[in-house]
Amino acid sequence: MTTDSGSDRQRDAAGGLRHLLTLEGVSRDEILWLLELAETFVRPPGELPARGTSLVGRTVANLFFEPSTRTRVSFELAAARLGADVVNLDMQSSSRAKGESVLDTIYTLQAMAVDVFVLRDAEPGLPAWISRHTAPHVSVLNAGEAHLSHPTQGLLDALTIRQLLGDTSRLVIAVVGDVRHSRVARSAWQALRTLGMGEFRLVGPRELLPADDELRGARRCATLAEGLDGADVVMALRLQRERMAEARIPDAESYHREYGITARSLALARPGALVMHPGPMNRGVEISDEVADGPQSAIQQQVANGVAVRMAVLAHLQRRARDPTPPSRGERAG
Numbered sequence: 001m002t003t004d005s006g007s008d009r010q011r012d013a014a015g016g017l018r019h020l021l022t023l024e025g026v027s028r029d030e031i032l033w034l035l036e037l038a039e040t041f042v043r044p045p046g047e048l049p050a051r052g053t054s055l056v057g058r059t060v061a062n063l064f065f066e067p068s069t070r071t072r073v074s075f076e077l078a079a080a081r082l083g084a085d086v087v088n089l090d091m092q093s094s095s096r097a098k099g100e101s102v103l104d105t106i107y108t109l110q111a112m113a114v115d116v117f118v119l120r121d122a123e124p125g126l127p128a129w130i131s132r133h134t135a136p137h138v139s140v141l142n143a144g145e146a147h148l149s150h151p152t153q154g155l156l157d158a159l160t161i162r163q164l165l166g167d168t169s170r171l172v173i174a175v176v177g178d179v180r181h182s183r184v185a186r187s188a189w190q191a192l193r194t195l196g197m198g199e200f201r202l203v204g205p206r207e208l209l210p211a212d213d214e215l216r217g218a219r220r221c222a223t224l225a226e227g228l229d230g231a232d233v234v235m236a237l238r239l240q241r242e243r244m245a246e247a248r249i250p251d252a253e254s255y256h257r258e259y260g261i262t263a264r265s266l267a268l269a270r271p272g273a274l275v276m277h278p279g280p281m282n283r284g285v286e287i288s289d290e291v292a293d294g295p296q297s298a299i300q301q302q303v304a305n306g307v308a309v310r311m312a313v314l315a316h317l318q319r320r321a322r323d324p325t326p327p328s329r330g331e332r333a334g
Contacts, residue, residue, distance in 0.1 A: 006128025006142075016320045019140040020313055021127045022149045023190035031194055035159050038312035041081075042305065049081055050308070054315040056083035058115040063089050063105070064143070065121035070279050070303065071143050071153075075118050078310035087114065106130055110138060116314065120144040139317040147181045153278055154187030156309040158195060160302050161233055164274055169196040174227045174269070176203040176259055177237030177286050180210050184278040185237060189215050203227030204259060205249065224259060228268040235276040236261045236286045252285045262288040266296065274298045 006021035017030065041050040060079040064072050072088065079086045087109070106117065117134070119127050120143040127142040134140060144150045161168055173192060179185045179202045189200055200218040202209050209220055221227035228234060239255060249255045256262075261275060275287075275297045283289055292299060 006125075006131060009128055009131050012136075012320060017317060018320055019127075019131045019142075020151050020317065021131060021140065021142045021145075023151045023154050023187055023194070024149075026151075026190075026194065028194050028196075031155065031158065031191060034155060034309070034312050034316060035162065037316060038155070038159055038305065038308040041308040041311045045304075049077075050311070052082045052311070052315065054082050055079060055318055058083075058318055059085045059087065059113055060116040060118060060314065061087040061089065061109050061114045062118045062143075063120075065119070065123075065126075066144075068120055068144070070306070071120065074303075074306040075141075075143060075310050078307050078314055079116075081307070082311055082315055084116075084314070102126070102130065103133055106133060110135060115139065115318065116141060118143050122146055124148055139320075141313065141317065144183060147183050148186060150183040150187045151190075152306070152309050152313055153184050154189075154191035155313070156302055156305040157184075157188045157235070157276065157278075158191040159305045159309060160276065160298050161192075161274065162195075163301070163305075164298060165232060168192055170198040171232040172199045172201065172230055172270075173197055173233045173235065174201040174203055174221075174231040175235045175237065176224070176227060176261060178208045178239050179204060179215075179237065180208050181240075182237050185235075186215070188235065189218065193217075198232075201227050201231065207248065224265045225268060228265060231269040231273055233274045233276060234261055234266065234269055235278075236281075238278065238280065238282060239286050252282070256285055256288075260284075260286060260288060261291050263290050263294070266291055272296065276302060279303070 007025035010017055010019040010021045012018040043050050062072055062075055076086050076088060116139045117130065118141045119130065124146040127140055127145055131140040142149055142151055165171060175185045192200065201221050202215065202218050203221045203224060206222060266275065273296060275291055277287055277299050281287055281292060283292060291297065
């Protein structure tokens with residue numbers, strides 16, 4: 001199995017997106033189209049959720065080879081609200097664990113008329129590899145791949161920023177924490193670089209920042225004072241406890257003192273700066289309660305936008321499967 005991103009394999013013969021494996025190579029117009037489509041599925045809190053019919057008769061299979069609650073439920077709701085039949089497979093205890101190859105599982109489900117495979121796995125290259133073995137009408141959607149890519153997360157983060165701050169072209173985005181192992185940071189970088197931004201800062205211990213040949217153009221910052229100075233968006237990343245030893249961090253309290261987003265550290269950013277987090281949060285480690293639940297927090301809006309973005313991606317990919325004619329600018333799915 002190769003470990004390529006799949007950017008050269010995610011298009012159909014007409015040049016449109018058949019799969020969404022990575023945001024690498026996705027154009028600005030395509031990202032804007034997906035974000036505009038997602039906006040049509042956004043509803044104010046308390047209103048009934050948006051629904052559509054663009055996936056009626058279609059079947060979506062969620063194959064999560066590593067644990068997830070937020071992303072899996074988000075994809076499940078997105079598909080169901082567009083009218084799809086949804087199959088959720090716990091791949092931790094099913095055919096893969098029993099010895100059946102991943103490809104046999106794909107072929108079996110494809111024979112049962114599955115139209116979309118939503119995949120999450122810790123193994124690099126799996127979504128692109130599977131996309132090479134699916135029927136022409138079937139789409140593969142990357143729901144999180146190792147440390148490399150999480151394209152719908154990148155889209156929902158971009159949507160949230162645009163909703164609350166508008167044009168991104170001059171914004172300073174500070175991503176704080178374990179960037180080295182973060183697919184979220186990489187996909188946010190891809191989305192915002194394509195849309196245009198002022199500066200993208202990577203903030204954290206040197207051992208938790210990516211190699212210099214990754215995310216080229218991003219500014220590395222060793223301290224919160226440097227990284228948050230004048231930032232418009234502060235995105236905290238989840239810190240897994242096993243990474244603390246790698247970064248020579250003695251305990252969670254030490255990390256929180258140095259890199260935790262608190263009311264005091266947030267004051268270094270621009271007044272009114274957005275606070276984001278992909279979840280799940282370690283409260284009291286990478287972010288404090290008062291900030292996570294405070295007036296500058298966009299975290300719940302990120303969660304809500306996740307469903308809308310995944311509805312947009314599913315609707316668009318399945319429309320392409322039925323009709324490869326590019327959509328007009330004002331057209332909407334569902």
